[in-house]
Ligand code: NIG
């Protein structure tokens with residue numbers, strides 16, 4: 347048995363309680379449950395109790411001696427942040443393309459001429475397991491320092507069975523050896539490889555017939571994602587890939603309506619995807635269908651920011667009843683950031699979300715977007731003790747002072763892993 351941990355007297359303890367059965371929708375996205383003077387008692391990796399300090403003190407006063415006590419006065423204590431959409435297992439960077447885009451080239455032009463995803467695919471194919479592990483391990487440290495305790499990681503820079511499995515294997519090793527929990531997604535349909543350019547259907551067949559069965563057999567992925575976009579995979583090809591994944595137990599996710607309207611949101615609703623991500627150009631009809639089917643909308647304002655594109659219509663999406671989550675989309679081409687708190691700033695400043703909504707979107711709704719809400723995403727009895735403590739007296743400060751890292755302490759499975767803003 348490990349030493350109990352007692353976090354005491356937070357100016358604000360934000361629990362996110364009460365959104366277990368399903369993600370928070372509409373007005374419920376502002377129900378974050380704030381307890382002033384809140385405390386949390388943790389034992390054996392789990393949250394045992396959370397509530398007003400006086401209540402917990404009464405229960406645990408006889409055991410104070412044996413506990414490690416953290417004074418949270420002056421601070422905000424929240425569930426560990428969750429990032430439900432990243433591409434962190436990759437090699438190389440693409441700053442030259444960024445410079446080209448600043449001069450007017452577009453993301454899709456660069457990709458069509460063999461750069462973009464193809465460029466990262468080449469460097470990732472050439473990298474060994476060890477090199478990929480080291481590079482992603484560093485990125486995970488940055489995520490942890492920015493308050494993230496669980497993230498989703500996609501493959502999709504392999505584009506052959508061998509190299510897709512390599513990326514997924516590295517993600518599994520990171521899950522085992524790094525403090526962070528990783529949830530894996532297979533994304534073999536991230537791009538049509540350059541040498542298959544003239545025969546995309548043949549590549550789709552390879553994803554369906556060769557890759558999906560092997561990936562499913564390996565047990566290395568939980569979700570199956572596709573880049574449904576004009577010039578990449580059509581809605582018909584995407585449907586085929588997502589349905590094939592379903593037959594092998596892989597739950598669909600989709601990169602939908604990122605650059606152009608392409609009925610990606612509609613497809614997400616049709617195939618019963620757990621989430622549809624991006625949605626910059628999602629149609630009203632697609633949004634309505636997502637709401638109807640309870641598909642989580644994962645919004646990635648860092649991508650719109652970095653591609654200098656119009657932001658997703660978060661207000662419309664939330665008001666239509668789609669549960670919304672937020673993510674970095676961390677990747678070397680369209681969103682090279684490792685800061686989820688900055689994405690929360692963008693959620694407020696560029697998409698009109700409220701400070702409460704962005705907290706819901708990066709905790710409990712993010713947990714629902716990757717199917718882990720029974721373990722993470724809120725501070726409730728029985729859940730894994732994943733907690734982020736910010737050095738601010740109230741949650742409004744998090745979106746008010748933007749582009750800063752307010753993380754003071756991070757607790758993962760009941761252990762302090764970041765202290766005073768430094769890795770332990
Ligand atoms: O989510 N859109 C496709 N995939 C990523 C970008 C990947 C890349 O450019 O390397 C995205 O934006």
Ligand code: FE
Pocket residue numbers: 431432433601675677
């Ligand atoms: Fe992405």
